[in-house]
Amino acid sequence: MNTTLMTYPEPSTVLLSTTEDERSAQSGGLRRSLQSRLSTRVRRVPPSPIRRYFDLATTMDDVISLGIGEPDYVTPPPILEAGLNSLRQGNTAYTPNAGVPELREAVTQMLTERYAAPAYDPETEVLITVGVSEAMFLTMQALIDPGDEVLVPQPCFVSYTADVILAGGTVVDIPTYAANSFVLTPAQIEAAITPRTKALLIGYPCNPTGAVMNREELSAIARVAQKHDLIVISDEIYDRLVYDDHKHVMFASLPGMAERTVHLGGMSKDYAMTGWRIGYAAGPAELLGAMHRIHQYLIMSAPTGGQAAALMALTDPCAEIAVQEMVASYNDRRTFFVDGLNEIGLDCFEPKGAFYAFPSVRRTGMNEYEFAEKLLREEKVAVIPGSGFGAGGSGHVRCAYPVHRQKLEIALERMYRFVRRYGV
Ligand SMILES: Cc1ncc(COP(=O)(O)O)c(C=O)c1O
Structure with missing residues (x-):
């Protein structure tokens, strides 16, 4: 965790009027004056909900953090070695802007083999990025004009909203709920569409x-996208982290969707490679070309060693075995933790993907902010309030369970003590 980042002041989310700007400048308060000169875009971006709990947790000893959405593994050995060897061989320069051709080829092949994806042209329809984070930013920059509306089912990953706002667009929240397994329905999309809707x-x-x-369920969404001519951005970064009988379906592989979908994927979660910073985008050449144009000015090329490691991850059978072992271990912890939450009275919908549990805290009588803060202060367990992830998240907290099994047990004991104290 980068603690130095935490010392940056948050841009004020309050938009100052011109008169306030002037007054502030006249009063000579440089800091306030600088705040008022920040772009409207950046001031519209809400602060990350995770930060406050990180800040608090770092001041305390013996905290069990369920706050961080990262694998608790080191990158599997063959992948790690491939990255290190590439650097040792002197590959420390930029790569072609779009990424090394072998990696683009490997992404295309993997998507076709694994998900019967359309045969993307690695030259014009695949881009290697600095994680899905960059790919999402590029997609929004390439697509969105001020006033364009983007439909975003929520709760969702915090960057979605920020990226739409930073592109000048408007986020249209579509809340999803535990009662409906947090899935998006065609009726919800239909109800949210306006003449300004550009993308989902x-x-x-x-x-x-x-x-x-x-x-x-995805096919029903695809039919609405077709009917209303929507561009779909599908972030499938957790595609391999699915459990029980669930089979991941790549949205772009559904009939008629390849030509209107930007598919985003990456190495961070599935391969325990968050720090290598490699993701990819695949989609129609017109869109990918526009994203490439921004990428070459913004980034030049994704990390060179990371691309070598990613190529190994996508092509080496040992890497595949490592993924399967990690998925089995997450699954074990998932069932243990989710069962435990339900037993102690924190009702939890069964998550079949990623590595998060999203229990309701309503039975404690507290809202999610109060719950998260008191749980941290009183029992030293860090969780994130659900409404920080948008509409539909209120009354819930996010718990990331890539944590050692023994620590999960202790976390559950502490949470049990805590909820009993508050009458559950
Ligand atoms: C849903 C989702 N998309 C994208 C990202 C960003 O991942 P990357 O490391 O590829 O930038 C995350 C990271 O937490 C995520 O949860």
Whole structure:
């Protein structure tokens, strides 16, 4: 965790009027004056909900953090070695802007083999990025004009909203709820569409809920996208982290969707490679070309060693075995933790994907902010309030369970003590 980041002041989310700007400048308060000169876009971006709990947790000893959405593994050995060897061989320069051709080829092949994806042209329809984070930012920058509306089912990964706002667009919240397994319905999309709607952004398996959508449910969404001519951005970064009988369906592989979908995927979660910073985008050449144009000015090329490691991850059978072992271990912890939450009275919908549980805290009588703060102060367990991830998240907290099994046990004991104290 980068603690130095935490010292940055948050841009004020309050938009100052011109008169306030002037007054502030006249009063000579430089800091306030600088705040008032920040762009409207950046001031519209809400602060990350995670930060406050990180800040608090770092001041305390013996905290069990269920706050961080990262694998608790080191990158599997063959992948790690491939990255290190590439650097040792002197590959420390930029790569081609779009990424090394072998990696683009490997992404295309993997998507076709694994998900019967359309045969993307690695030259013009695939881009290697600095994680899905960059790919999402590029997608929004390439697509969105001020005033364009983007439909975003929520709760969702915090960057979705920020990226739409930073592109000048308007986020149209579509709340999803535990009662409906946090899935998006065609009727909800239909109800949210206006003449300004340009795109729909989906992210299943979902951070923060762990919800997944099956083929039938996604096909119904695809029909609405077709009917209303929507561009779909599908963040499938957790595609391999699915459990029980669930089979991941790549949205772009559904009939008629390849030509209107930007598919985003990455190495961070499935391969325990968050720090290598490699993701990819695949989609129609017109859109990918526009994203490439921004990427070459913004980034030049994704990390060189990371691309070598990613190539190994996508092509080496040992890497595949490592993924399966990690998924089995997450699954074990998932069932243990989710059962435990339900037993202690924190009702939890069964997440079939990613590595998050999203229990309701309503039975404690507290809202999610009060719950998260008191749980941290009184029992030293860090969780994230669900409404920080948008509409539909209120009354819930996000718990990331890639934590050692023994620590999960202790966390549950502490949470049990805590909820009993508050009458559950
Ligand atoms: C749903 C989702 N999308 C994208 C990202 C960003 O991942 P990357 O490391 O590829 O930038 C995350 C990270 O937490 C995520 O949860």
